Amino acid sequence: xxxxxxxxxxxxxxxxxxxxxxxxxxxxxxxxxxxxxxxxxxxxxxxxxxxxxxxxxxxxxxxxxxxxxxxxxxxxxxxxxxxxxxxxxxxxxxxxxxxxxxxxxxxxxxxxxxxxxxxxxxxxxxxxxxxxxxxxxxxxxxxxxxxxxxxxxxxxxxxxxxxxxxxxxxxxxxxxxxxxxxxxxxxxxxxxxxxxxxxxx
Ligand SMILES: C[S@@+](CC[C@H](N)C(=O)[O-])C[C@H]1O[C@@H](n2cnc3c(N)ncnc32)[C@H](O)[C@@H]1O
Numbered sequence: 001x002x003x004x005x006x007x008x009x010x011x012x013x014x015x016x017x018x019x020x021x022x023x024x025x026x027x028x029x030x031x032x033x034x035x036x037x038x039x040x041x042x043x044x045x046x047x048x049x050x051x052x053x054x055x056x057x058x059x060x061x062x063x064x065x066x067x068x069x070x071x072x073x074x075x076x077x078x079x080x081x082x083x084x085x086x087x088x089x090x091x092x093x094x095x096x097x098x099x100x101x102x103x104x105x106x107x108x109x110x111x112x113x114x115x116x117x118x119x120x121x122x123x124x125x126x127x128x129x130x131x132x133x134x135x136x137x138x139x140x141x142x143x144x145x146x147x148x149x150x151x152x153x154x155x156x157x158x159x160x161x162x163x164x165x166x167x168x169x170x171x172x173x174x175x176x177x178x179x180x181x182x183x184x185x186x187x188x189x190x191x192x193x194x195x196x197x198x199x200x201x
Contacts, residue, residue, distance in 0.1 A: 013076030032184030051118030055081030
């Protein structure tokens, strides 16, 4: 069972969306992830939002002109995504079993983004498999972008994956580390409790 499911019972879609809507109303920037991705690949590029949740990141990327697909396992999160953007493609799939071909999707994404602690919220022991599945969905030269917390202060669950474990999983999946940042604003990584990693296939 995913740590996300243990944490939320997979019934928190509306609450999650309401929390971000309140942040946006209070003037907080809730589009850092989309802006970060948009700086890496040009508009029109194919983007997979892996663990898309309510579509917070993907809907923004679609507004910016990206050709997006969203995948998540939590029906309550996807229900919000579908309500907010019924015209976009959302799939209820376990990332550990994700095979684009089975869904009629080409496995040639320019960028895969896993934002919002997706890796530490996977079922324990599936991280390497998920890295492999996501790498396989990329075109050669495509980018995997993942942002997640590394300590208790930056995670809603006990820390589950270290950066070196993540890099090892990516390397085993044929990916090379390109860059690492302290957050979605692009500040250089300084060894802190949150990292945004960019790997290339
Ligand atoms: C904190 S939410 C982040 C949602 C979205 N990426 C965002 O940044 O707003 C983490 C998401 O990871 C998803 N997730 C966790 N394990 C998963 C799995 N094995 N397959 C698909 N989605 C998964 C959860 O369902 C949840 O929607």
